Amino acid sequence: MxxxxxxxxxxxxxxxxxxxxxxxxxxxxxxxxxxxxxxxxxxxxxxxxxxxxxxxxxxxxxRVHLSQIEFRQGGASQLHDRFQYMRDQNDSWNIERLSP
Known part of the structure; x- marks a missing residue:
């Protein structure tokens, strides 16, 4: 937003x-x-x-106020490192590792 x-x-x-x-x-x-x-x-x-x-x-x-953002780093054989940051109700970030 x-x-x-x-x-x-x-x-x-x-x-x-x-x-x-x-x-x-x-x-x-x-x-x-x-x-x-x-x-x-x-x-x-x-x-x-x-x-x-x-x-x-x-x-x-x-000013951009993010509620969710994903970081992705390429890996061999398409095994990318992916992390999703999601903001919660308390304005804290929850971090999850995602599959490629």
Missing amino acids: QKPCVIFCCDFAATTQQSARRLGIRAKQVISSRRLLEDKFKALKRSFTDTEVPLPKFWGGS
Whole structure:
């Protein structure tokens, strides 16, 4: 199930990531050299010395709330390792091994 959370997810990411990381996301563009990237980062860092780095306007996304997911790893002779994770009423995960 997918739930829109444009503001919540962005706010969460902004409060849990270091300011340097939030600055780095603002520098995304095609560049000609590593030096140019570092210079742009330093300039951005100086411009936010005394303030919190605001969220970029283009940030958004969705939160996916899973109730079931399966992981599968291929094996010889089609003997795959398969694990099914199912969420219960208490929001805990039950793990079951499945046959190939």
